[in-house]
Amino acid sequence: MVFGGHLKAQTKDYPVSIGVIAGYNGYSGELGNSFFSFDQSFYGHVGGELRIRLNDNLSLMGNYVRGEIGYLEYDKPSFTGGFNGGMLLLKYRFMEEEDFIRPYVVIGPGGYQYYGDKIANSLNWTGNGGVGVDFNLSERWVADLRIVGSYNFSDDVNEDNPPDFGVKSGDWVFYATAGLRFQFGFGKDSDGDGVKDQKDECPDTPGLIELNGCPDTDKDGIADKDDQCPTQAGLAEFQGCPDTDGDSIPDPSDECPTEAGLAVFNGCPDMDNDSVPDVRDDCPEVPGPVEFNGCPDTDGDTVLDTLDRCPTVPGVVALRGCPDKDGDGIADIDDRCPDVAGIPENKGCPEVKVEHVQIFTKALTGITFFASSDKIKSSSYDVLDDIVDIMKANPHYKLYIAGYASSDGDDDMNLKLSKDRAASVRKYIESKGVESSRLRSDGFGEANPIADNSTPAGRAKNRRVEFTVEF
Incomplete structure (x- = not known):
């Protein structure tokens, strides 16, 4: 009462x-x-x-x-x-x-x-x-x-x-x-602040009359003895501590005192609303799961989008989130043969078999033409048929056919002749049932000689057709 x-x-x-x-x-x-x-x-x-x-x-x-x-x-x-x-x-x-x-x-x-x-x-x-x-x-x-x-x-x-x-x-x-x-009576005033000791709640420290003799260092109207932040002006509702960002969380308890935030995150904001406070969110502007520190994994392959070379396609961690359909350890985006297991030296395409290389090498000298003509001599058919068999047995092979000429004759005529002869070889292979989409040809005339054009033997070697397997 x-x-x-x-x-x-x-x-x-x-x-x-x-x-x-x-x-x-x-x-x-x-x-x-x-x-x-x-x-x-x-x-x-x-x-x-x-x-x-x-x-x-x-x-x-x-x-x-x-x-x-x-x-x-x-x-x-x-x-x-x-x-x-x-x-x-x-x-x-x-x-x-x-x-x-x-x-x-x-x-x-x-x-x-x-x-x-x-x-x-x-x-x-x-x-x-x-x-x-x-x-x-x-x-x-x-x-x-x-x-x-x-x-x-x-x-x-x-x-x-x-x-x-x-x-x-x-x-x-x-x-x-x-x-x-x-x-x-005569009350004692030990600290000389005008408040008698019997009334002075801080009798040994000079203070203010309105605070019963106690000091207020930060001048916020809260006596230092009751002020949890006596050197920083604050609010009574926070026991004298400030709330710089105005988020109703006093600065000593606010992990982000200069940014308004949420109590559940100790005063820190969460801009992307992914339940990961920005201060611990590696992707603060894009929602992501807690286990990935707030970063997304769009394709769900456990590789964060920020590290994922293929962020929209599930892949393997070892290949930075990219798929490897043929399982050859080469990411599909780098694999020239993504459906066939290959080797890095061939950019993911299979290694060409030794016996196939030998046949393609034989073709350098085994394919001949009539003089100044793109018509293939019949003596060349065996080697060409071997090439046809290789192409049919290896449907992932693609073949690039390049024609060359010696230095005899006119340059323009040699360039045209080399193109025509390469095209004749391509057409022969097509005629044997190899898809045209797997074949391409071109001619380069006297360019890229492989022997000395000053001798008859050298010029004979330079008149050639080369085969390069592509994937």
Whole structure:
């Protein structure tokens, strides 16, 4: 339960208070009860009071009062008189000392001297207990309302009167009291910041009054002792830490403090929404799986697109993601014979068999023509038929036929003749059932001689047809 607010200054800076009290008191005993009884006379009291605070909740309170007491009723025993005395009470407060309204309880001994008609002039010891409420009117002034019951332990009845008269052992006197007191004291200010140590939450470090004496190094309105980032101005919602990128993740917890991001990624962004934060995404602008650090594998061959030479066609890791249909270890994109296993030296095409090479070599001198003509002599048919057999047995072979001439005669005529003779050979092979798509021919005249044109034997060698297997 809270009664009111706090005072700007704490009253515990002023441990001693003095004040005046006044109120109404009434008798309650064997004769009857005059406390708040409207058919009885009013009996009052006035006095002074001193209080000393012992700790945050306990105080010692002493007072001295003078007043009247009595009980009057027709045709019954009665008495009137005066009294003076006081109580020494231990006070326990339930609320904080800074609260406006502070309920409390008191208990302690007392001593009163009663005097007057039928009352002996001697000291009467009492036991006292009650409840009250303090009201903090300002930093120094406190008002007080309380009711205290005082139980008498001794008889002060005049021995010349009957024993039922006066205040006697076992009787009660109740006091309803209002008071006003002034608080004072000299609080210590160890750090010299204008805030007394009793109020100063940082008594050894100079600070600000509005922060109860604690410093605020980064001037963000949050005391350093409560500031998780005391040297960087921040926000109260983040215990004084900044949020530079405004993503609601404080910088100390933000892995990417200058880029707005997501809490699930410790404040880092994920531009491609692939569940891999950009800071760990090798391909931050293209979605990809987590296991590949955010990079895609379009063809699903476990080779990332960024490393895959054939990113849209599944391939093998060893060939950087490209397929190898013929299994010769040469990627199809580099394989001139992708459907036939070959060797690297032939760019993936098979190695030409030795016996085939021998036949093609034999053809260099085994194919002859009539003089100045492209007509093949019949003596050449055996070698040409051997070539036809090779082409049919190896459907992956393609044949390039090149014709050459010696230096005899006109250059232009030699060039035309070499072309015609190469074409005649090509047509002969075609006529034997080899697809034309596998054959091509050309002539180069006197170019690329393989022997000396100055001798008859050399010129004879230069008049030739060469065969090159292609794939």
